[in-house]
Amino acid sequence: MNGSTLQMFAAECAEGLPGTRLEHPFGPDWEVFKVGGKVFMLMTEVPGRPVVVLKADPGEAHALREQYSHITPGYHMNKKHWITVEGGTGVDQKLIGELVTDSYLLVVAHLPKAERPVDPRTYGTSTRAAR
Structure with missing residues (x-):
């Protein structure tokens, strides 16, 4: 998958998640996806390369970086x-669908219960159990 396709598919995944908003707080070169006012995905270009920046569980983030050469520490974020x-x-x-959804659920899990658009423990369990 090339970078442009990656961003297009990641955006489609994010837009399909309940309560998601797209904002441009850092200017037109950054697309920022939020849930409950908290960032779960950013998209930009890092010198000519389209990238997607996602939240990940620290242990899983390390394993992903070890397994995939195209996954690196978060650009301008907590590594x-x-x-x-x-x-x-x-x-x-x-992979992108799983990473976008996992990022979203990590953020939702830290929102106050009354502000959660979904239950992060059960959202998508029928499709996620197949992993």
């Missing part, structure tokens, strides 16, 4: 809790 994904070998729609 322990965020990852940057570029298009390339091994980066496919299934």
Whole structure:
């Protein structure tokens, strides 16, 4: 998957999640996806390369960086809790869909219960159990 396709698919995934908003607080070069006012995904270009920046569990983020050469520490974010994904070998729609959803659920889990658009423990369990 190339970088442009990566961003297009990641945006489609994010827009399909309940309560998601797209904002441009850092200017037109950054697309920022939020849930409950909190960021779960950013998209921009890092010198000519389209990237997607996502929140990730620290242990999983480390494992992803070890497994995929196109996943690196979060660009301009906390390197322990965020990852940057570029298009390339091994980066496919299934992986991107899972990473976007996981990022979203990590953020939702830290929202006050009354502000959660979904229950992060059960959202998508029928499709996620198949992993």
